[in-house]
Amino acid sequence: MSITRYQTPELSNWSSFDRLASFRDEVNRLFDFSWPSRDSGLFSGWSPALDVSDDKDAIFVNVELPGMKKEEINLTLHNGALTVSGERKQERAAEEGETFRSERYFGKFQRSVTLPAAVDASKVSASYKDGILTVELPKAEEAKPKQIEVGVS
Amino acid sequence: MNATLTSPQSQTPTLRNGSHRVSYLTPLANILETADGYVLEAEMPGVNKDGLEVTVENRELTIIGRRAMTERNGREVYRESPASDYRRTFELDPSIDTAKVTAKMEQGLLTLHLAKAESVKPRRIAVNG
Numbered sequence A: 001m002s003i004t005r006y007q008t009p010e011l012s013n014w015s016s017f018d019r020l021a022s023f024r025d026e027v028n029r030l031f032d033f034s035w036p037s038r039d040s041g042l043f044s045g046w047s048p049a050l051d052v053s054d055d056k057d058a059i060f061v062n063v064e065l066p067g068m069k070k071e072e073i074n075l076t077l078h079n080g081a082l083t084v085s086g087e088r089k090q091e092r093a094a095e096e097g098e099t100f101r102s103e104r105y106f107g108k109f110q111r112s113v114t115l116p117a118a119v120d121a122s123k124v125s126a127s128y129k130d131g132i133l134t135v136e137l138p139k140a141e142e143a144k145p146k147q148i149e150v151g152v153s
Numbered sequence B: 001m002n003a004t005l006t007s008p009q010s011q012t013p014t015l016r017n018g019s020h021r022v023s024y025l026t027p028l029a030n031i032l033e034t035a036d037g038y039v040l041e042a043e044m045p046g047v048n049k050d051g052l053e054v055t056v057e058n059r060e061l062t063i064i065g066r067r068a069m070t071e072r073n074g075r076e077v078y079r080e081s082p083a084s085d086y087r088r089t090f091e092l093d094p095s096i097d098t099a100k101v102t103a104k105m106e107q108g109l110l111t112l113h114l115a116k117a118e119s120v121k122p123r124r125i126a127v128n129g
Helices: A015-031 A092-096
Strands: A050-054 A058-064 A073-078 A081-088 A098-102 A107-114 A125-129 A132-138 B029-034 B037-043 B052-057 B060-065 B075-078 B086-091 B096-106 B109-116
Touching: A050 A107, A058 A081, A073 A132, A081 A132, B029 B086, B037 B060, B037 B086, B037 B096, B052 B096, B052 B109, B060 B109
Parallel strands: none
Antiparallel strands: A050 A058, A050 B075, A058 A132, A073 A081, A081 A107, A098 B029, A125 A132, B029 B037, B037 B109, B052 B060, B060 B086, B096 B109
């Protein structure tokens, strides 16, 4: 048995900044100028947008990770929490020329989400398309909704 | 719809007369200069090459990225990603040969190569005598 303490991945959720983010988008739209977005780490490093949805059989987690290679993305499932981490590396060719604008974030990121139901860890699958990572986590049998017949006498 | 958490960016503001203003997201971009031109990268997750529109008009480069209609599975529990499409305009330097713009779309990252016109490239002049 391992006695290493499991470190809860930092949840970088700055919901109070969402209002500010919305204002930032308005300013960007007016001046056609991009201020560092929530994604580019003004406060907490790169925090890619994450969505969760579910149906009766599975939970789906989508993460926006544009311009990565699938080998650079890591997924772990631990204690009912899914962690997506990785590192986006700047391509060598990009370092050679003079930079005029640098808004994209390079470096490490980590997002964690507590799953809303128990999942079958052996059946988890993931795909990466158009810069969006989609993780499908089938729900464990006991977490699926069941119809119970109630006899009315 | 129950328990929907949409990010504020995805809400389209409604004007007083009831019409909707189309709101776009500004994609994050990097621009670098190379020996024979410029490289422009813009992040547009959720957009594939069918939803991409790159136009050059009057020395203005416009990028529009429309998200592919991916079926969202089931009920939304939590959402951060904005639903808006992307749009951004760049002013092009007169040294750019607008006829030689190439675009590549890979995993939501648009890479444009903008070549410099031959006339502005440095040229060595042979000295006679």
